[in-house]
Amino acid sequence: MTDCLFCRIVNKEIPSRLVYEDEKVLAFEDIKPQAPAHILIIPKKHLASLKEADENDQNLLGYLLLTARKIAQDKGLAESGFRLVINSGPDSGQEVYHLHVHLLGGRRFGWPPG
Ligand code: 5GP
Numbered sequence: 001m002t003d004c005l006f007c008r009i010v011n012k013e014i015p016s017r018l019v020y021e022d023e024k025v026l027a028f029e030d031i032k033p034q035a036p037a038h039i040l041i042i043p044k045k046h047l048a049s050l051k052e053a054d055e056n057d058q059n060l061l062g063y064l065l066l067t068a069r070k071i072a073q074d075k076g077l078a079e080s081g082f083r084l085v086i087n088s089g090p091d092s093g094q095e096v097y098h099l100h101v102h103l104l105g106g107r108r109f110g111w112p113p114g
């Protein structure tokens with residue numbers, strides 16, 4: 001048992017709408033979507049945020065981005081464009097302290113972000 005929400009999703013203790021899974025990562029739909037497509041890509045290994053990552057996680061971090069790219073392609077978002085977001089720490093608004101990449105697409109986003 002763990003009290004980390006996303007570890008519990010990895011362990012299937014909490015249901016999610018799965019988009020992709022392999023031995024290293026999991027991707028599922030965000031429960032409160034901020035765009036027509038809003039998918040979270042997470043490592044199965046618990047890392048609280050990008051702050052906790054180090055050189056040993058180099059391959060895993062690259063793999064997260066390539067997985068996000070593949071899902072964007074599969075969902076037909078690659079041509080129109082998409083946005084990846086990694087919140088890290090209080091000022092970013094991070095709410096769940098298990099590293100995750102937001103994949104957002106299906107609408108036009110503003111810049112700078114709010
Ligand atoms: P953060 O603010 O930490 O970058 O993003 C956390 C994200 O997790 C938010 O977009 C929020 O909607 C999503 N989220 C929070 N709890 C759950 C949950 O139980 N299931 C799913 N699928 N998403 C969640």
Ligand code: ZN
Pocket residue numbers: 004005006007008045046047097098
């Ligand atoms: Zn976790």
